[in-house]
Amino acid sequence: MTQHRSDHGYEKDDDEDDVLEWADQVMATVAAEVRRRRKELGWSAQDLADKCEEIGHPIPRNVIANMESGRRSNLPLVDVMVLAEALNTPPICLIYPVGYVDDVQRLPLQHPTSALDALSWFTGENAELGADNDMLRYFRTHRAAEKQLRNARRDEEYARYHGETAPNAERKAEALRAQARAAEAAEDAKSRLRRARAFIRKDGITPPHLRPDLAAEVDPPRTDPNTTQEDIS
Numbered sequence: 001m002t003q004h005r006s007d008h009g010y011e012k013d014d015d016e017d018d019v020l021e022w023a024d025q026v027m028a029t030v031a032a033e034v035r036r037r038r039k040e041l042g043w044s045a046q047d048l049a050d051k052c053e054e055i056g057h058p059i060p061r062n063v064i065a066n067m068e069s070g071r072r073s074n075l076p077l078v079d080v081m082v083l084a085e086a087l088n089t090p091p092i093c094l095i096y097p098v099g100y101v102d103d104v105q106r107l108p109l110q111h112p113t114s115a116l117d118a119l120s121w122f123t124g125e126n127a128e129l130g131a132d133n134d135m136l137r138y139f140r141t142h143r144a145a146e147k148q149l150r151n152a153r154r155d156e157e158y159a160r161y162h163g164e165t166a167p168n169a170e171r172k173a174e175a176l177r178a179q180a181r182a183a184e185a186a187e188d189a190k191s192r193l194r195r196a197r198a199f200i201r202k203d204g205i206t207p208p209h210l211r212p213d214l215a216a217e218v219d220p221p222r223t224d225p226n227t228t229q230e231d232i233s
Contacts (some may be wrong), residue, residue, distance in 0.1 A: 003050040008230050010185065018074045021108075022105055022107070022108035023108075023181075025074075025105060026095065026144045027067075027074075027075050028070065029066045029094075029096075029097065030067075030075060030094045030095060030105065031066075031070065031072075031075070031097065032089065032204035033093070033094045033097045033100065034048075034064070034068060034083055034094060034162070035068040035075075035095075036100065037089055041087065041088075041224075045061045045065050045068070046061045046087055048061075048064055048083070048087070049063075049064055051063040051086040052082050052083065052086050055082050055085055055086060057078060057079075057082040059079055059082065059083065073174065080094055087122065089129070091120055091129075092119055092120075092123060092134075095122070096114050096115045096119040096122065097115060098115045098119055099115075100115075101115050102114070102115070103115070104118045104219075106118045106121060106122075124136050128157045135203065135205070137199070137213075138199050138200050139193060139196075139200070139208065141195075142193060142196040142200070142207065142208055142219065143208070144192075145189045145192035145193045145196060146189070146191070146193060146208075146210065146214065147189060148185060148186075148189035149214060149218075150195065150214070151184055151185075152183070152185040152186035152189055153186055155178070155182035156179055156182035156184070156186060158178075158185055159175050159176070159178035159179035159182055159212075160175075160179055162178075163175035163176050163179060164174040174224050190217055190218055191216075193210075193218045194218055197218070197219070214216060218233050
């Protein structure tokens with residue numbers, strides 16, 4: 001492995017150079033996206049600094065200017081979070097600006113990948129993650145099933161109303177079929193919610209709060225001896 005003499009006199013190898021270069025690239029990507037988004041909003045660096053101060057984490061204008069020009073040597077995570085809020089964009093989109101860059105390097109010593117793939121990895125959406133992401137998967141399943149249940153109940157009420165006010169037998173039958181489909185979707189969502197909540201409780205964690213009307217339909221049961229890991233997907 002090739003080594004190089006650093007300015008401080010110690011030996012460093014190519015891997016260390018790669019790590020330093022990768023860190024600079026990440027910071028340069030964030031800085032460029034902050035500048036692009038700021039310009040898109042028609043803001044000056046002072047405007048962005050004022051917005052950060054309103055949020056409660058001041059980032060002075062000169063710090064923003066130094067970051068955008070590459071003169072700032074570090075970029076704390078808290079600054080990325082506040083800058084993203086100020087610029088009305090998700091923090092992850094400053095790190096992996098999908099659509100505005102082609103390939104990115106997720107980690108040092110890795111080959112470049114698309115910004116979208118890197119974003120999915122960062123947020124845990126990548127299906128190739130290992131078993132350690134189970135709790136994240138349960139909470140996402142819970143949120144999706146809760147949304148499905150709310151939508152199904154809304155569709156069921158909508159279909160019921162159209163069935164009651166249908167001008168003829170054909171329209172009434174159509175509405176009744178839609179109502180039945182919505183009721184089936186609601187039952188599926190309730191089943192998924194119960195399984196997700198059972199798996200979450202199994203690890204000693206409190207499941208997400210449910211609105212009283214939904215909680216009355218979903219809880220109990222508190223446990224389901226027939227649930228398996230595969231049921232949650």
